[in-house]
Amino acid sequence: MIRRIDLRGPSGPVDYRAAVPRAEFDIEAASHVVAPITEAVRDRGVEAILEFNARFDGVEQSEILVPGEAIADALTGLAPAVRAGLEESITRLRATCTAEMETDAVTEFGPGARVTHRKVPVGRVGLYVPGGLAPLVSSVLMNVVPAQVAGVGSIALASPPQKDFGGLPHPTVLAACALLGVEEVYAVGGAQAIAMFAYGAGPCSRVDLVTGPGNIFVVTAKRLLKGQVGIDSEAGPTEIAVLADDTADAAYVAADLISQAEHDPLAASVLVTPSEHLAGEVEAELDKQVSATKHVERIRTALSGPQSGIVLVDDLDQGLDVVNAYAAEHLEIHTAEAATVAGRVRNAGAIFIGPYAPVSLGDYCAGSNHVLPTAGCACHSSGLSVRAFTKSVHVIDYSREGLAAVADHVVNLAAAEDLPGHGAAVSVRFER
Numbered sequence: 001m002i003r004r005i006d007l008r009g010p011s012g013p014v015d016y017r018a019a020v021p022r023a024e025f026d027i028e029a030a031s032h033v034v035a036p037i038t039e040a041v042r043d044r045g046v047e048a049i050l051e052f053n054a055r056f057d058g059v060e061q062s063e064i065l066v067p068g069e070a071i072a073d074a075l076t077g078l079a080p081a082v083r084a085g086l087e088e089s090i091t092r093l094r095a096t097c098t099a100e101m102e103t104d105a106v107t108e109f110g111p112g113a114r115v116t117h118r119k120v121p122v123g124r125v126g127l128y129v130p131g132g133l134a135p136l137v138s139s140v141l142m143n144v145v146p147a148q149v150a151g152v153g154s155i156a157l158a159s160p161p162q163k164d165f166g167g168l169p170h171p172t173v174l175a176a177c178a179l180l181g182v183e184e185v186y187a188v189g190g191a192q193a194i195a196m197f198a199y200g201a202g203p204c205s206r207v208d209l210v211t212g213p214g215n216i217f218v219v220t221a222k223r224l225l226k227g228q229v230g231i232d233s234e235a236g237p238t239e240i241a242v243l244a245d246d247t248a249d250a251a252y253v254a255a256d257l258i259s260q261a262e263h264d265p266l267a268a269s270v271l272v273t274p275s276e277h278l279a280g281e282v283e284a285e286l287d288k289q290v291s292a293t294k295h296v297e298r299i300r301t302a303l304s305g306p307q308s309g310i311v312l313v314d315d316l317d318q319g320l321d322v323v324n325a326y327a328a329e330h331l332e333i334h335t336a337e338a339a340t341v342a343g344r345v346r347n348a349g350a351i352f353i354g355p356y357a358p359v360s361l362g363d364y365c366a367g368s369n370h371v372l373p374t375a376g377c378a379c380h381s382s383g384l385s386v387r388a389f390t391k392s393v394h395v396i397d398y399s400r401e402g403l404a405a406v407a408d409h410v411v412n413l414a415a416a417e418d419l420p421g422h423g424a425a426v427s428v429r430f431e432r
Contacts, residue, residue, distance in 0.1 A: 001268070001286055002257075002303045004279065005311045007322065016325035022375060023237050023266040023307035026157050035189045038221055039196035046202035059161040059187075061113050064196075066168055066185040066202045074174035085364065086176055089141055092367035097149035100386045112399025113385040113406075119390045121151035122230070124205070126197030128212030131160035131189060135170035136213070142371050142384060144180045150389035156204060157182050158196065160189025190214075194221035198229040211384060213371060232388050236375040237307070240267035240359055241348075242327035243319050243341070243398055246275045248334035249355055253278075254285035255331060256327040261302035262295050268307035270326065272319045280309045319345050327378040330359045348381040403429065 007019060040048035044063060053059050075083075104115040127143040130136050140157065141239035147155055157177060159169035168187050177185050186204055188196055194214075207254065209223060211232035222231040233306045240260040242253050258270035270290045273279055290299050302308060313319045316335060323331055327347035335341050345351055349372030350362055371384035407426050414423035 001290065001300060002283065003294075003306075003309045004248050005309045006265060007318065008312050008314050012145040016322045017327075017376060020270060020309070020311060020322065020326050021306055022239070023305060025035035027216065027220045027223055027234070030216050031224060034217055034220040035224060037191045037217075038195040038224055039199070041192050041201055043198045044200075049188055049192045049196060049201060052190065053161055053188065056190055057161050058163050059167040061161060061167050063185065064186050064188050064201075066187055067175065068183060070168055070176045071178045071183070071185060074171040075178035077171060078175040080177070082172065083175070086137070086141065086179055089138065089365045090145060090179065092143045093141055094149060095367065096367045096369075097146045097386050100146075101149065101389070104356040108403070110405055111401055113220055113402030116395040116397070118393045118395050120390050120393050121153070121414045122147075122209045122391060123152070124207045125155070125389060126150050126194075126204075126207035126210045126229075127155065127157045128193055128197075128210065128214055128218060129157060129169070129173055130184055130212075130214050130218070131158040131162060131170055131173065135162075137170070137172040138370065139212060140173055140176035140180070140293070141367050142181075144177075144182055146369065146384060146386045148180070149212075149352075150176045150386045152389050154184075154207075155182055155183040155198070156186065156197065156207060158188045160193075163185040190215045191221035194218060194225060198225040203247070209389070211388060232371070232384055233373055233377065233381060234375075235371070237252045237266035237268065238330075239270070239307070239328050240330045241270045241272060241323050241326055241372055242331065242332045242334060243316070243323050244271060244273045244275070244278060244334035245316060245331075245336060246278060247336045248273075248278055249276060249290075250281035250285045252355050252358070253332075253334060254282050254289050256360075257282070257286065257303070257308075258289055258293060258299055259358065259360050260330065261299040262293070263302075265301040265373045266299055266305070266307065267302040268305075269303055270311060271312045272307055272313060272322050272326075272330070274313050274315050274319060276312060279312060282310065313352075316341065323348070329371075329372045329374045329378065330362070331358065332357070349373045349378045349383050400429070 018408050050061055094105050102119050107115045130140045159173050161167045178305045197202050197207045197210045211228040213235045219234045224233055238260050244253055261267050261269045322345045329349040331348035332352040333342045342351050362368045369384045372380040410426045411423035
């Protein structure tokens with residue numbers, strides 16, 4: 001079901017990132033499909049959105065804005081156990097987001113010379129919540145809570161219309177919006193939702209920033225519109241890497257690999273281990289556990305795809321080199337002294353330590369955010385947080401005395417760049 005990649009033995013330099021391939025996610029090819037969609041929304045607004053919703057989601061609509069009563073009704077109909085889970089997740093996530101908030105930093109260079117590094121929330125954001133193979137209600141929380149904690153004043157959310165629910169987004173998604181006090185919700189999916197946020201359409205005014213995961217068409221729209229609107233990232237198919245040794249429980253490792261394969265046929269599940277014995281045990285567990293799951297075909301496709309595999313290494317040092325090169329969205333550490341090993345990881349969207357911190361915990365109730373960099377982007381990018389919804393502004397406050405202390409330096413540096421007007425803008429202030 002899952003292939004092996006053997007990186008053991010003496011060899012020359014190895015490009016580990018290339019040795020552990022990922023699913024093909026061809027944004028360039030998708031751009032030929034997505035560009036006409038975004039252009040149509042720009043030019044024709046709601047009319048184009050309704051046409052695309054009918055074509056891609058099979059839903060005929062006359063309005064895209066979800067009525068407030070539908071949002072309230074969804075919360076009324078929410079199962080108590082699900083509500084309790086959402087409320088606990090919100091509480092934990094809000095706590096970590098609050099702890100992440102940065103205060104203004106003031107630097108004094110002398111009398112009358114001060115620079116303040118001020119954090120300012122984005123004015124308006126558009127949050128996208130997928131609704132394809134699964135209604136990702138948890139993505140509502142992961143997008144909304146950090147935006148709220150950051151102080152964003154205007155929040156709009158879009159999720160695809162569902163044929164089974166009268167053309168509205170999934171009721172659990174709407175219920176989560178109600179719990180969080182999000183009143184501006186649109187039944188719009190795919191690339192047309194990103195274009196709606198970027199350009200504005202009908203009741204939806206344009207936003208400053210778009211966040212949230214999505215399929216290749218959503219990701220492509222974000223790339224194409226990045227100059228028009230800010231984006232969080234270009235997130236591809238989900239992925240898990242597990243670094244494990246002989247101390248790992250094969251049943252736990254297999255279950256965690258399956259949990260990510262359940263998302264999407266393109267999802268990547270990768271085990272990196274120096275233990276051939278563990279590799280065999282995990283293979284046996286996969287055979288046993290997959291047959292007992294609900295989404296067998298989807299999971300088998302993901303696990304047997306080129307993006308998944310069991311990577312055999314000589315030792316944990318080599319294993320760490322592999323996982324750091326791979327830079328997984330989710331990285332689990334199932335080794336002896338797991339916390340110490342985790343401390344040597346540089347590149348991962350989120351790190352889960354030990355047998356009782358599965359990725360599923362992070363998806364829902366750990367208090368961490370599950371919107372994370374994929375496709376190796378964890379080597380340079382971070383997951384969604386309060387920081388994504390704020391921007392930095394330097395405030396320069398100098399008096400005459402403060403400027404005088406560096407005036408000659410400014411004039412001399414301006415002359416070195418052959419920009420005498422820059423120097424004159426300082427000199428003029430001391431000529432009278």
